Amino acid sequence: MFDLSVQLAPKNRRGLLLRNPVLTASGTFGYGLEYAELFDIQKLGAIVCKGTTFYPRAGNPQPRLAETPSGVLNSIGLQNIGVEALIKEIVPVWAGWKVPVIVNIAGETIGEYAQVASRLDKVPGVAALEVNISCPNVAAYGLEFGTSPRLAAEVTAAVKAATSLPVILKLSPNVTDICEIGIAVAEAGADALTAINTLKGMTIDIKRRRPLLGNRRGGLSGPAIKPVALHMVYELAGVVNIPVIGCGGIASAEDALEFIMAGADAVQVGSAGFTNPEAALEVLTGIETFMEREGVKSLSDLVGVARR
Numbered sequence: 043m044f045d046l047s048v049q050l051a052p053k054n055r056r057g058l059l060l061r062n063p064v065l066t067a068s069g070t071f072g073y074g075l076e077y078a079e080l081f082d083i084q085k086l087g088a089i090v091c092k093g094t095t096f097y098p099r100a101g102n103p104q105p106r107l108a109e110t111p112s113g114v115l116n117s118i119g120l121q122n123i124g125v126e127a128l129i130k131e132i133v134p135v136w137a138g139w140k141v142p143v144i145v146n147i148a149g150e151t152i153g154e155y156a157q158v159a160s161r162l163d164k165v166p167g168v169a170a171l172e173v174n175i176s177c178p179n180v181a182a183y184g185l186e187f188g189t190s191p192r193l194a195a196e197v198t199a200a201v202k203a204a205t206s207l208p209v210i211l212k213l214s215p216n217v218t219d220i221c222e223i224g225i226a227v228a229e230a231g232a233d234a235l236t237a238i239n240t241l242k243g244m245t246i247d248i249k250r251r252r253p254l255l256g257n258r259r260g261g262l263s264g265p266a267i268k269p270v271a272l273h274m275v276y277e278l279a280g281v282v283n284i285p286v287i288g289c290g291g292i293a294s295a296e297d298a299l300e301f302i303m304a305g306a307d308a309v310q311v312g313s314a315g316f317t318n319p320e321a322a323l324e325v326l327t328g329i330e331t332f333m334e335r336e337g338v339k340s341l342s343d344l345v346g347v348a349r350r
């Protein structure tokens with residue numbers, strides 16, 4: 043057998059040891075409950091749940107999803123039930139699962155991020171936090187936290203101070219230099235990075251002569267963004283010494299292996315699950331098949347090999 047295990051928070055006292063490197067991406071797998079009825083989700087490395095804010099959020103006007111060539115545009119607007127309902131209704135289910143669940147958190151202010159993080163600290167069933175910094179900062183006229191090294195570092199420090207859970211910072215690709223942001227959040231105490239969130243985009247309905255999405259603009263995901271995500275992971279892995287989780291257009295084991303060889307310690311499968319609900323599981327079994335065929339004993343022997 044092979045060693046697929048991965049420690050995603052080596053610098054954190056609680057750690058985040060996963061049995062394998064395949065996770066689901068936030069917002070594409072709900073709370074895992076529906077998928078649990080479709081396949082054995084307990085086999086996955088971890089599940090990242092949809093973005094959670096302090097108060098419940100209704101989200102953006104419809105339509106919120108639009109297909110584009112090789113990708114999906116979404117503008118969900120962080121619709122979610124809020125942290126209290128999450129803790130009451132959903133987390134107790136996770137506490138009985140073998141697969142660790144990472145809660146993706148979001149906020150409109152640095153204080154809100156800290157409040158959500160503090161509320162989730164020491165709640166059985168929560169293994170770690172993933173911080174979505176692709177959110178507008180109401181105190182700075184909507185400037186996204188993830189586009190400023192200073193703001194991104196401030197969110198990181200505030201969340202770290204509010205919890206002992208491992209804290210993963212999820213980076214936005216909508217920046218000039220993602221390495222600058224990655225270095226800033228690593229220095230502020232992030233235990234790991236996820237790269238990347240969606241790329242900004244839009245599509246127009248020419249019959250109605252209006253943007254197709256209710257919110258006009260959205261975030262692009264799927265195969266179209268894979269080369270961009272792969273490059274960003276490659277760059278980040280060269281400048282930080284914390285684990286990097288690759289995300290963006292991963293639909294097969296081959297895609298995942300590219301990210302791992304670029305330097306990712308783990309991967310997340312997102313939009314691919316919309317057309318193939320078992321995509322994440324197939325990525326995992328495909329990695330195992332590759333390792334067997336190539337005589338690779340430990341996943342760590344593959345991490346970053348393309349960098350040499």
Ligand SMILES: Cc1cc2nc3c(=O)[nH]c(=O)nc-3n(C[C@H](O)[C@H](O)[C@H](O)COP(=O)(O)O)c2cc1C
Pocket residue numbers: 067068069070092093094114116118120146173174212238239240262263264265267289290291292310311312313314
């Ligand atoms: C419908 C939808 C909802 C999403 N919601 C969130 C979210 O709440 N928080 C977050 O950090 N990322 C969210 N994302 C971004 C994904 O987690 C992921 O970073 C992105 O889709 C790229 O991966 P993919 O190409 O494999 O889908 C969402 C993506 C989609 C398509």
